[in-house]
Amino acid sequence: MILIKDVSYHVDGKSILKKVNLKLNKGKVYGILGPNGAGKTTLFKALLGAIKYEGKVINDDSNTLIGKLIEYPAFYPNLSCFENLKLHASYAQLDDYQDIDSLLKLVGIFNAKNKKFKSLSMGMKQRLGVAKALMGNPNILLLDEPTNGLDPMGIKEMRNLIEKEIRSKDRIVMISSHNLNEISHITDTLIFINNGKIILEIENEDNVYIIGKLKEISSEQQEEITLLKNDKNENIAILSKKKFEEMSQNKTILIEEIQYVDLEKLYIELMSLAVTEVKTI
Numbered sequence: 001m002i003l004i005k006d007v008s009y010h011v012d013g014k015s016i017l018k019k020v021n022l023k024l025n026k027g028k029v030y031g032i033l034g035p036n037g038a039g040k041t042t043l044f045k046a047l048l049g050a051i052k053y054e055g056k057v058i059n060d061d062s063n064t065l066i067g068k069l070i071e072y073p074a075f076y077p078n079l080s081c082f083e084n085l086k087l088h089a090s091y092a093q094l095d096d097y098q099d100i101d102s103l104l105k106l107v108g109i110f111n112a113k114n115k116k117f118k119s120l121s122m123g124m125k126q127r128l129g130v131a132k133a134l135m136g137n138p139n140i141l142l143l144d145e146p147t148n149g150l151d152p153m154g155i156k157e158m159r160n161l162i163e164k165e166i167r168s169k170d171r172i173v174m175i176s177s178h179n180l181n182e183i184s185h186i187t188d189t190l191i192f193i194n195n196g197k198i199i200l201e202i203e204n205e206d207n208v209y210i211i212g213k214l215k216e217i218s219s220e221q222q223e224e225i226t227l228l229k230n231d232k233n234e235n236i237a238i239l240s241k242k243k244f245e246e247m248s249q250n251k252t253i254l255i256e257e258i259q260y261v262d263l264e265k266l267y268i269e270l271m272s273l274a275v276t277e278v279k280t281i
């Protein structure tokens with residue numbers, strides 16, 4: 001488990017991350033969503049310890065290896081897939097790492113083992129990037145826009161790869177993406193970030209969400225939902241349909257002006273809510 005506690009990051013007086021709090025559990029795939037410049041990559045960099053942030057990242061596992069695919073994968077254009085991975089293994093001090101062939105098979109590009117990086121298609125380059133990220137069998141995997149630049153077929157293949165080979169009960173996987181459809185297919189939990197702030201964390205249960213005005217909630221359930229404010233200072237509740245039905249049955253919540261929305265609508269509504277303050281009631 002990883003606990004991100006009050007993580008903030010500032011550059012030249014500008015707040016890039018603002019008191020980010022998250023709990024990440026093994027076996028789960030987290031989708032991180034937000035507009036350009038929201039802070040997704042910066043959050044990954046904080047987890048990698050690549051930037052000097054305020055706050056804490058607490059990891060209960062002392063044997064941690066983080067694999068990453070951040071921005072476009074960097075490889076030597078004139079070296080082959082095999083040579084590039086071999087070189088990375090030595091940089092990463094995985095010198096006795098023998099299993100490059102298996103990795104290439106795993107990500108489905110073994111037939112391009114001896115092809116130069118520069119001659120690969122975009123999809124193959126991304127797969128090679130995933131192979132590099134998977135070296136040493138990391139227990140945390142950060143994939144920053146892994147389907148960037150891929151065509152629909154490439155996106156589907158990357159999705160299969162994540163579902164079949166990357167998701168693991170011993171691993172925390174975080175994927176950032178602008179592709180809502182893809183994210184809704186492969187993640188367990190959705191984390192929305194805007195302006196460096198986490199504005200919502202919600203289970204990705206059935207791709208149907210509830211947005212409405214919160215009128216009442218029982219004190220026991222207060223911890224369980226995030227309260228957002230709209231520009232009229234009204235309390236807006238957002239939760240999955242499943243959670244809402246559970247709470248309504250127990251009469252622990254009253255929401256009015258309910259809208260049932262899919263992920264795309266949820267994203268648009270969330271980003272347009274004039275959220276100046278986010279509180280958990």
Ligand SMILES: Nc1ncnc2c1ncn2[C@@H]1O[C@H](COP(=O)(O)OP(=O)(O)OP(=O)(O)O)[C@@H](O)[C@H]1O
Pocket residue numbers: 011016034035036037038039040041042043
């Ligand atoms: N070292 C830095 N110096 C100055 N500004 C920075 C630095 N690192 C990040 N930023 C700024 O922080 C903001 C968040 O950047 P970040 O790359 O984390 O966003 P993102 O959510 O990953 O965006 P995208 O979806 O476009 O990849 C941006 O406005 C970016 O310009």
